[in-house]
Amino acid sequence: MTYLSMIFFQIVAPILVLLVIGVGLQKKFQFNLKAMSQLLTYCFMPIAVFLNIYETSIQLTVLGQVALFIIIFIGSQMILSHYIAKFLGLDRRESAVFKNSVVLINSGNYGIPVAQLVFAAQPIGVAIQVILVIFQNMTTYTYGLYNLISATKSGKEIFKDFLKMPIVHALILGVLLNIFNVEIPQSFRIPLDHISDGFVAMALITLGAQLAQIELRTMINKTILISCFTRLIIGPAMALVVIYCLGIDGVVAQSLLIASSFPTSRNSSSLALEYDIESNTAAQTVLFSTIVSCLTVTFVIYLSTILFG
Numbered sequence: 001m002t003y004l005s006m007i008f009f010q011i012v013a014p015i016l017v018l019l020v021i022g023v024g025l026q027k028k029f030q031f032n033l034k035a036m037s038q039l040l041t042y043c044f045m046p047i048a049v050f051l052n053i054y055e056t057s058i059q060l061t062v063l064g065q066v067a068l069f070i071i072i073f074i075g076s077q078m079i080l081s082h083y084i085a086k087f088l089g090l091d092r093r094e095s096a097v098f099k100n101s102v103v104l105i106n107s108g109n110y111g112i113p114v115a116q117l118v119f120a121a122q123p124i125g126v127a128i129q130v131i132l133v134i135f136q137n138m139t140t141y142t143y144g145l146y147n148l149i150s151a152t153k154s155g156k157e158i159f160k161d162f163l164k165m166p167i168v169h170a171l172i173l174g175v176l177l178n179i180f181n182v183e184i185p186q187s188f189r190i191p192l193d194h195i196s197d198g199f200v201a202m203a204l205i206t207l208g209a210q211l212a213q214i215e216l217r218t219m220i221n222k223t224i225l226i227s228c229f230t231r232l233i234i235g236p237a238m239a240l241v242v243i244y245c246l247g248i249d250g251v252v253a254q255s256l257l258i259a260s261s262f263p264t265s266r267n268s269s270s271l272a273l274e275y276d277i278e279s280n281t282a283a284q285t286v287l288f289s290t291i292v293s294c295l296t297v298t299f300v301i302y303l304s305t306i307l308f309g
Contacts, residue, residue, distance in 0.1 A: 022208020037273040046170035048199035053174030096147040097278040104265040107136040128255040210283040236261040254308040261300035263289035
């Protein structure tokens, strides 16, 4: 119970506090949610992702193991969510949001604090989570973005929209500057750091502002419940199978299993708002999965310690 309290008060509670702040501000001032989402998508997100990739130092052997795991794991989640959406008879817009809610994981502001708590004495565990953040960012702005745009646009229009996304440019630039070890001048680095530091707060306050317009009683519906069960229960179970099949053990296995258990990414909600695709459902799913994950993530952490600790 003490460990559960630590997880809740150090990781989940701060997220919920920012959501509540967003709810309160929206009810009082009625912000333009579209404008807030655009600020997030075209400013805060790309800069935060750019600096994350720019600063990450990765060992090739660990990267190879993690890359193979994440490709198989994310691929299995894509296939599973596709067939569940078909089974549920969801239309294209609902299906896009459902699939993103299963595949896109909150590896950033949720995953990294969890890793820092669990692997305080084992830095490799935190490093693996940082690698997963990069993969998740790439998945979000390729697969996740494709799902939403394809719900309303043709293939040619989708390709054009990909090229226009600043996050794509940020990913490429971050990789190049990292590889060639280019130092960013302080006159640019300082404002970039300021924007990046505000990303989590801006994202969660925006999400909270979305939630202010939602009736909480509508949050408990079949699609959201199945989405959360798939993300929080089936996801870690499939990850455990992949870990055993690949022969991964120790801290790497423990870190990967824990990382597979995190709730739906807030970015799935931000993108849904940006493209006006079932944004209320996306926001509800993020909120519900985050609340429920208070219990499920704690159990997975305990299980990973028993199996691989």
